[in-house]
Amino acid sequence: MADSTVISVKGLNVYYEDFQAVKDVDMEIKRESVTALIGPSGCGKSTYLRCLNRMNDLIMGASIQGEVLFENRNIYDSNVDATEIRSRIGMVFQKPNPFPKSIYQNIAFGLKVNGFSGDMEEAVEKSLKQAALWDEVKDRLNDSAFTLSGGQQQRLCIARALAVEPEVILMDEPASALDPIATLAIEDLVRELKTDYTIVIVTHNMQQAARVSDETAFFMVGEDRSGYLVEQDDTQKIFTNPTHQRTEEYITGRFS
Amino acid sequence: MNKDKFITGNINPNRRFRKIIGGCVYILFLLSTCVGIIGLGLLIFDVLKEGIPWINWQFLTDFPSRDPKEAGLLSALFGTIWLMFLTALFTVPIGVGAAIYLEEYAPKNLLTRVIEINVSNLAGVPSIVYGLLGMGIFVYRFGSDEMFLDRVLIAGALTLSLLVLPIVILASRESIRAVPDSYRQGAYAMGADKWQVIKGAVLPSAFSGILTGTILAMSRAIGEAAPVIAITALVYITYIPAHPFERFTVLPIQIFNWVARPQDDFRSLAAAGIIVLLVILLTMNAIAVFLRNKYQTRSEE
Numbered sequence A: 001m002a003d004s005t006v007i008s009v010k011g012l013n014v015y016y017e018d019f020q021a022v023k024d025v026d027m028e029i030k031r032e033s034v035t036a037l038i039g040p041s042g043c044g045k046s047t048y049l050r051c052l053n054r055m056n057d058l059i060m061g062a063s064i065q066g067e068v069l070f071e072n073r074n075i076y077d078s079n080v081d082a083t084e085i086r087s088r089i090g091m092v093f094q095k096p097n098p099f100p101k102s103i104y105q106n107i108a109f110g111l112k113v114n115g116f117s118g119d120m121e122e123a124v125e126k127s128l129k130q131a132a133l134w135d136e137v138k139d140r141l142n143d144s145a146f147t148l149s150g151g152q153q154q155r156l157c158i159a160r161a162l163a164v165e166p167e168v169i170l171m172d173e174p175a176s177a178l179d180p181i182a183t184l185a186i187e188d189l190v191r192e193l194k195t196d197y198t199i200v201i202v203t204h205n206m207q208q209a210a211r212v213s214d215e216t217a218f219f220m221v222g223e224d225r226s227g228y229l230v231e232q233d234d235t236q237k238i239f240t241n242p243t244h245q246r247t248e249e250y251i252t253g254r255f256s
Numbered sequence B: 001m002n003k004d005k006f007i008t009g010n011i012n013p014n015r016r017f018r019k020i021i022g023g024c025v026y027i028l029f030l031l032s033t034c035v036g037i038i039g040l041g042l043l044i045f046d047v048l049k050e051g052i053p054w055i056n057w058q059f060l061t062d063f064p065s066r067d068p069k070e071a072g073l074l075s076a077l078f079g080t081i082w083l084m085f086l087t088a089l090f091t092v093p094i095g096v097g098a099a100i101y102l103e104e105y106a107p108k109n110l111l112t113r114v115i116e117i118n119v120s121n122l123a124g125v126p127s128i129v130y131g132l133l134g135m136g137i138f139v140y141r142f143g144s145d146e147m148f149l150d151r152v153l154i155a156g157a158l159t160l161s162l163l164v165l166p167i168v169i170l171a172s173r174e175s176i177r178a179v180p181d182s183y184r185q186g187a188y189a190m191g192a193d194k195w196q197v198i199k200g201a202v203l204p205s206a207f208s209g210i211l212t213g214t215i216l217a218m219s220r221a222i223g224e225a226a227p228v229i230a231i232t233a234l235v236y237i238t239y240i241p242a243h244p245f246e247r248f249t250v251l252p253i254q255i256f257n258w259v260a261r262p263q264d265d266f267r268s269l270a271a272a273g274i275i276v277l278l279v280i281l282l283t284m285n286a287i288a289v290f291l292r293n294k295y296q297t298r299s300e301e
């Protein structure tokens, strides 16, 4: 494994009960870069993403085979604590899901959970600044998070994920519930964050993948409804000169 | 009959007849509603007419007496407050704990199903059954003649706890189930463990539902006479219980006691007692409704 690899996936199969949702995926995710996952609906992108920080543990009936090596350790080893993995590999969901608490408490929650001791206010401010939300909320930190707009809520969720200082952030269509302006704000943010974080982002928006990512992985769904990885390469290459014809067809919109 | 036609016969909308039926149904349902409202209205009117003249400061601050003019319900009032406090003390932790276990921890298997069904069934068991059960296991030592706790507050509270626990468990489970999964996932995604997720994300948003359920369960508990009669054996109490191991009486029992007397004045006292009990119950229900509305609008934004 090269030094630049943070997560290395080997022979990953994911099942819901008997149904195989993801088949035989191998992938290397590079440090401090943005990897985009694209592919048609139902091809297992979300399923795959959830495997990278063991969120699939929470879904009844889900099971996996294969290895997900995070800094050379298989996160599915029996002696690995899933909560430790999740505090180092954070996640942002498709729909903004702030807690029904104040803006401040939303950020403080993750810090408290991980036993943070230090200047809480400073940590909250830092996280909100990183998520480019600070200026909009600095005067109303004690308001309910639900009083924020959808785009602000999503940036709050990103700030919340950043607060625990993860190394990797998984984003599952983080902008799909947002308008174009808010989407651009999230995209700018993703590009900025990659200087410090590794980001894996699922998106249905080809332009978005092209705009924000360094690498792109294209998933497809097979005859048996199982998803598989078609190819992974530099975003530049995937969008201009993909190896597989399927990839080109998908990107140019000849099928969806 | 003309077989070629798809529809045989004429269409007769009969709108006038339908209109009459519609009107009749409307009146029928309105009357059904009125039975309840009129019944309650008459009851309250009758009780108020009879009891209002007897409600005064002395009635609220005196102990029961053989003379209706000097009788009050202080001991019963404090007995009720004590009982409510102790019952809440037992039911809230146990009920909420059981609800959390069933919703968040328990594997979804046959055993949990059986437990769930049992809890629901227990909510429908007649209260006198709980009274006798409580007498058998708390007052006497498991059915022997030997006293265990005696006919004291704590025995009454434990008995009523058995009675309302299923209600608290059911209400708490409902509100825990209503917490969106996205809150749980959000918390897990930050590295929270199971208990931190429950404490930080699930309970805060289930809190108001649990609170309302508990208040309603408590108002059920303090309105009950039968099980408490089984526990207290209708003793005559002229003091305020100072600790949970003293004998006690409660409002429904005091009312029952007065109703049973031959003198008319005691009947009026009973009516006055009912007013006090109703005021307490309606206040608790109002608080429950208020809390529900207050938190609902906030979390639906």
Ligand SMILES: Nc1ncnc2c1ncn2[C@@H]1O[C@H](COP(=O)(O)OP(=O)(O)OP(=O)(O)O)[C@@H](O)[C@H]1O
Binding pocket: A016, A021, A039, A040, A041, A042, A043, A044, A045, A046, A047, A048, A059, A225, A227
């Ligand atoms: N909890 C679950 N239980 C059973 N099957 C599931 C579950 N979640 C997803 N699936 C199935 O797994 C497959 C992959 O679903 P997944 O949500 O990962 O797709 P996706 O690529 O994220 O799709 P989309 O782009 O629409 O979000 C689908 O066939 C779906 O029906």
Ligand SMILES: [Mg+2]
Binding pocket: A045, A046, A047, A172
């Ligand atoms: Mg998805």
